[in-house]
Amino acid sequence: MFVLVNLKTYPCDPVAVAEAVRDVDESTDARLAVAPQAAHIERVAETGAETWAQHVDPIEHGSNTGHTLAESVVDAGAVGTLINHSEQRLKLADIDGSVRAAERADLETVVCANNAEQIGAAAALGPDAVAVEPPELIGTGTPVSQADPDIVEDAVEAAANVDSEVSVLCGAGISTGDDVVAAGDLGVEGVLLASGVAKADDPQAALEDLVEPL
Numbered sequence: 001m002f003v004l005v006n007l008k009t010y011p012c013d014p015v016a017v018a019e020a021v022r023d024v025d026e027s028t029d030a031r032l033a034v035a036p037q038a039a040h041i042e043r044v045a046e047t048g049a050e051t052w053a054q055h056v057d058p059i060e061h062g063s064n065t066g067h068t069l070a071e072s073v074v075d076a077g078a079v080g081t082l083i084n085h086s087e088q089r090l091k092l093a094d095i096d097g098s099v100r101a102a103e104r105a106d107l108e109t110v111v112c113a114n115n116a117e118q119i120g121a122a123a124a125l126g127p128d129a130v131a132v133e134p135p136e137l138i139g140t141g142t143p144v145s146q147a148d149p150d151i152v153e154d155a156v157e158a159a160a161n162v163d164s165e166v167s168v169l170c171g172a173g174i175s176t177g178d179d180v181v182a183a184g185d186l187g188v189e190g191v192l193l194a195s196g197v198a199k200a201d202d203p204q205a206a207l208e209d210l211v212e213p214l
């Protein structure tokens, strides 16, 4: 299973969380990665944790003030990027452009979507993976794998119908190892989560709990 921890803009110490991600990754068969804010990518990557960007823009080098260039996050140490997170929604043409920008820079891609229909559309753009995250469950602590298992199974089917090479992740409310196991039982290859680690008093213990049954 792939466990991708999105730090959003939570007021956690990104380096401390990254060190925990690195250490727990070394103790499990699961693959762990962390997605800090763009300004923290370099310091996070220096810990040795697998580091992702939260977003890249559909742009090239040039006159794009305030945008995030795929090549720049690679220079800082990122190896992958989220695209179209529920908190950073893009138009379809821009999702496509961001996937192409990430490919150009050799970044792995996870395109997020709200529901199975959008997952099918996202898979058609050829990312490495898609992630279904019902927005109403994000940050609630109520795991999507329990609260809405149908949306996860439908997303797995929708992606497979479009492109069986595209992996499927799910997210929203995932915070325990049982949640991760339940997600895996619904057919996903990974989970995307945030508050269960970023807001935990002890992020390392939270990560250990997440991978313990894997």
Ligand SMILES: O=C(CO)COP(=O)(O)O
Pocket: 006, 085, 133, 137, 138, 139, 140, 141, 171, 172, 173, 174, 192, 193, 194, 195, 196
């Ligand atoms: O948006 C999410 C991950 O990108 C999910 O957030 P929570 O894990 O806090 O529900």
